Amino acid sequence: MEKQTAILQGVRMVEFGWAVVGPLTTSWAGGYGAEVIKVETRTRPDIIRSMTPFKDDKVDLDNSLFFGRENAGKKSIALNMKHPQGRELAKRLAATADVVLDSYTAGVMAKWGLGYDDLVKVKPDLIMLSSCMYGQTGALRSMPGYGVPLTAISGLTYHCGWPDRKPCGPYGSYTDYLVPRLNLLAIVSALDRRRRTGQGVYLDAAQLEASVQFVAPALLDHALTGRVAQRQGNRDSQAAPHGVYPCAGKDRWVAISVMDDRQWKGLVHAMGSPEWALDQELERLEGRLARAEELDQRIAQWTEPRQAHQVMELLQSLKVPAGVANDGRDLGEDPQLAFDQYYSRRGHPVMGQVDYAAHSMEFSASPQVVERSPCLGEHTREICQGLLGLGREEYQRLDEEGVFK
Amino acid sequence: MRQGQRVEGLAPAGAGFLGGYRVLELGGQESLFAGKLLADMGAEVIKVEPPAGDPARQLGPMAPGVDPVEASLLWQAMNTGKKSVILDLETYKGRDVFMELAATADVVIEAYPPDCLDQMGLGFQELCRVRPDLVMVSITPFGDAGPYRDFVASDLVIWALSGLLHICGDPDRPPVRISLPQSWLHAGADAATGAAMALFHRGRAGQGQRVVVSAFKALERVAYAAHILWDARGRVLRRQGSALRIPPLGTTTPLIWPCADGYVAFYLFGGQMGAVSNPALTKWMYDQGMGSGYMLAMDWPKFDIGHTPQQEVDQGVVEPVAAFFAKHTQRQLWDEGVKRRVMVYPVNDASGVLAEAQLAERGFWVRLAHPAFDQELTLPGPFVKTEENLCQVRGPAPTLGQHNQEVFASLGLEGGR
Numbered sequence: 001m002e003k004q005t006a007i008l009q010g011v012r013m014v015e016f017g018w019a020v021v022g023p024l025t026t027s028w029a030g031g032y033g034a035e036v037i038k039v040e041t042r043t044r045p046d047i048i049r050s051m052t053p054f055k056d057d058k059v060d061l062d063n064s065l066f067f068g069r070e071n072a073g074k075k076s077i078a079l080n081m082k083h084p085q086g087r088e089l090a091k092r093l094a095a096t097a098d099v100v101l102d103s104y105t106a107g108v109m110a111k112w113g114l115g116y117d118d119l120v121k122v123k124p125d126l127i128m129l130s131s132c133m134y135g136q137t138g139a140l141r142s143m144p145g146y147g148v149p150l151t152a153i154s155g156l157t158y159h160c161g162w163p164d165r166k167p168c169g170p171y172g173s174y175t176d177y178l179v180p181r182l183n184l185l186a187i188v189s190a191l192d193r194r195r196r197t198g199q200g201v202y203l204d205a206a207q208l209e210a211s212v213q214f215v216a217p218a219l220l221d222h223a224l225t226g227r228v229a230q231r232q233g234n235r236d237s238q239a240a241p242h243g244v245y246p247c248a249g250k251d252r253w254v255a256i257s258v259m260d261d262r263q264w265k266g267l268v269h270a271m272g273s274p275e276w277a278l279d280q281e282l283e284r285l286e287g288r289l290a291r292a293e294e295l296d297q298r299i300a301q302w303t304e305p306r307q308a309h310q311v312m313e314l315l316q317s318l319k320v321p322a323g324v325a326n327d328g329r330d331l332g333e334d335p336q337l338a339f340d341q342y343y344s345r346r347g348h349p350v351m352g353q354v355d356y357a358a359h360s361m362e363f364s365a366s367p368q369v370v371e372r373s374p375c376l377g378e379h380t381r382e383i384c385q386g387l388l389g390l391g392r393e394e395y396q397r398l399d400e401e402g403v404f405k
Numbered sequence: 406m407r408q409g410q411r412v413e414g415l416a417p418a419g420a421g422f423l424g425g426y427r428v429l430e431l432g433g434q435e436s437l438f439a440g441k442l443l444a445d446m447g448a449e450v451i452k453v454e455p456p457a458g459d460p461a462r463q464l465g466p467m468a469p470g471v472d473p474v475e476a477s478l479l480w481q482a483m484n485t486g487k488k489s490v491i492l493d494l495e496t497y498k499g500r501d502v503f504m505e506l507a508a509t510a511d512v513v514i515e516a517y518p519p520d521c522l523d524q525m526g527l528g529f530q531e532l533c534r535v536r537p538d539l540v541m542v543s544i545t546p547f548g549d550a551g552p553y554r555d556f557v558a559s560d561l562v563i564w565a566l567s568g569l570l571h572i573c574g575d576p577d578r579p580p581v582r583i584s585l586p587q588s589w590l591h592a593g594a595d596a597a598t599g600a601a602m603a604l605f606h607r608g609r610a611g612q613g614q615r616v617v618v619s620a621f622k623a624l625e626r627v628a629y630a631a632h633i634l635w636d637a638r639g640r641v642l643r644r645q646g647s648a649l650r651i652p653p654l655g656t657t658t659p660l661i662w663p664c665a666d667g668y669v670a671f672y673l674f675g676g677q678m679g680a681v682s683n684p685a686l687t688k689w690m691y692d693q694g695m696g697s698g699y700m701l702a703m704d705w706p707k708f709d710i711g712h713t714p715q716q717e718v719d720q721g722v723v724e725p726v727a728a729f730f731a732k733h734t735q736r737q738l739w740d741e742g743v744k745r746r747v748m749v750y751p752v753n754d755a756s757g758v759l760a761e762a763q764l765a766e767r768g769f770w771v772r773l774a775h776p777a778f779d780q781e782l783t784l785p786g787p788f789v790k791t792e793e794n795l796c797q798v799r800g801p802a803p804t805l806g807q808h809n810q811e812v813f814a815s816l817g818l819e820g821g822r
């Protein structure tokens with residue numbers, strides 16, 4: 001039997017983050033065993049503590065499922081950074097960290113005396129990652145932003161939607177969910193380098209520079225040939241039919257992608273080999289691409305009276321890529337996610353029983369464990385009197401001075 | 406740097422975060438980004454290709470007038486800094502050589518259907534016989550066990566099942582994906598992270614392991630709002646196109662706005678978030694003679710979209726702002742918006758991204774010569790910057806079989822298949 005150890009056991013991460021990118025990066029690390037301490041404050045609460053949806057619509061800093069989902073598996077210390085003692089304690093805390101994560105606007109940490117240059121004096125092998133919109137240098141270094149417009153400037157929004165309409169963009173703050181993946185890659189790579197060399201490092205992670213990796217082929221194409229890629233609905237220039245088709249019920253859809261000629265045969269068989277589909281021209285990709293519009297209409301007629309799940313199961317049994325467009329309710333009932341125990345139902349002191357999502361990686365010798373999110377400042381006393389060694393009276397005094405707000 | 410010998414866990418990190426590690430990458434579009442990222446981080450990444458070339462070499466966009474085997478620009482973008490060897494894993498000889506190569510490797514990344522490598526005699530357990538502390542990363546659509554295990558997937562199908570598709574698009578049309586495939590990029594980034602984490606673990610605990618990445622789960626994270634809205638309030642989130650609908654009145658305001666030569670992204674937050682941009686936008690419009698009395702009179706931190714009737718928001722704010730944006734170009738709005746700290750962002754196409762001054766100023770773009778191309782290739786630089794360029798693009802994508810001789814010679818074999 002292999003020894004089961006969490007991979008990031010013994011690694012402490014101190015997070016000065018808010019919104020999604022910073023907090024999600026460390027939350028994922030928490031699932032793999034890192035001890036994550038989130039530094040936050042009531043004087044300027046993490047913006048997503050105030051964002052919907054709230055459990056049973058009750059607006060409260062500890063009741064947002066959005067915050068909860070992106071902050072699973074952490075402790076929370078409340079430190080008032082407007083108070084010099086708050087900044088001092090933050091620095092002492094950072095000095096105990098293996099990794100400090102900062103997702104504030106460039107310059108904020110340095111203003112507080114918590115820049116890498118300050119921290120490396122108290123923790124010489126520190127790994128620190130700063131993740132802001134545009135990076136720590138350049139004219140835009142302190143330009144504010146958030147995920148929705150970053151998705152636009154990165155070239156992703158333009159490519160989502162219908163060719164005859166304005167782009168709709170992917171839902172919400174799409175880049176907030178790709179940047180943390182690359183942030184975590186940088187952090188764990190830096191941890192391994194530190195293990196091998198003893199050296200810490202400062203990581204300047206510009207969210208724009210991570211995001212444009214996801215449109216790289218279109219950028220290379222434009223630079224080389226001058227072509228400008230366009231949004232094309234659900235079509236694919238190298239596959240047909242390739243689309244999303246209506247099914248029985250309200251707003252029910254099934255996605256079907258015929259990626260090769262063999263899969264086309266499977267689809268034709270599934271549809272009961274109707275006369276129109278037996279046309280020889282359709283046996284080859286070129287023929288299907290030329291008649292993509294007609295194919296979409298014919299297939300929609302076939303799917304429309306049918307249940308999305310039945311279409312999916314039938315096509316999958318014939319090795320044709322097909323999938324139900326799951327909605328929020330379906331996800332909780334999805335058999336694969338249930339099999340994987342992907343959602344962990346955890347009791348939260350304010351929200352009660354709520355689901356927390358896992359990360360996409362499973363390790364054979366090192367299990368992922370998803371724990372609940374913290375209330376604001378829930379662990380302040382524990383961390384101050386434990387890790388930071390404050391006496392009871394000192395803690396009391398600082399609390400009265402408003403250091404732990 | 407290395408001549409085929411094993412590099413122990415305590416080897417120097419070399420040039421890059423993951424210098425000194427050897428990674429073998431097997432199989433198609435799914436695995437490309439993971440290998441590319443590990444190469445950026447300094448690992449030696451060897452792409453093992455069948456004699457006809459990796460199937461991803463056929464994926465568009467294609468460069469005109471270039472050898473078809475090298476012409477895929479998706480391939481060129483996603484294979485920088487790798488080596489390529491040809492091995493026919495359909496043959497005994499090819500599999501034997503692969504085993505010898507695996508004995509020198511730290512990581513194998515693969516994207517075959519579940520059990521496929523086991524049936525070829527190249528599964529994790531077999532590979533561990535020649536490399537006991539191997540890290541093997543499997544990139545899958547839906548995991549390697551469970552009801553969807555044997556489902557066939559495409560980017561669109563993964564979007565669909567993950568819940569992301571359902572919430573993207575205009576309400577009066579079918580849900581819609583991003584036209585540039587994304588699933589394997591999310592999963593690939595996670596696979597690279599899984600490899601690095603397992604190497605870290607191996608260095609500390611002396612133990613390799615298998616890592617399974619599910620693209621389905623990776624995309625469910627992107628669809629964040631769908632499941633939590635159901636969990637919190639028992640409501641199904643509906644797609645709203647390029648607009649946001651705020652309860653309780655359901656007042657809807659745009660996210661994407663037409664401008665004189667394209668589109669810009671701007672959101673009229675209420676409350677404290679709105680107080681960042683809205684007062685400055687109000688003044689800007691006034692300065693240009695396009696002010697709105699409603700906006701000038703507004704106490705922005707108290708602006709509450711969800712409690713303001715649709716008609717009042719439309720007439721007082723949305724229509725004047727739309728008229729203002731329509732009179733200006735994307736660059737006028739973006740450049741002046743930066744000066745005035747108004748978060749009005751360009752909805753960039755590829756040409757717009759390449760023209761962003763910030764990226765040029767940071768020296769982001771990488772230009773690479775490739776033997777099959779007359780012109781240099783322009784590609785995104787590193788996703789993270791460090792003082793010693795520990796993450797960087799290390800060279801162009803390899804030509805098919807370019808490193809046969811070098812890699813096979815390091816095993817003491819003749820070059821070739």
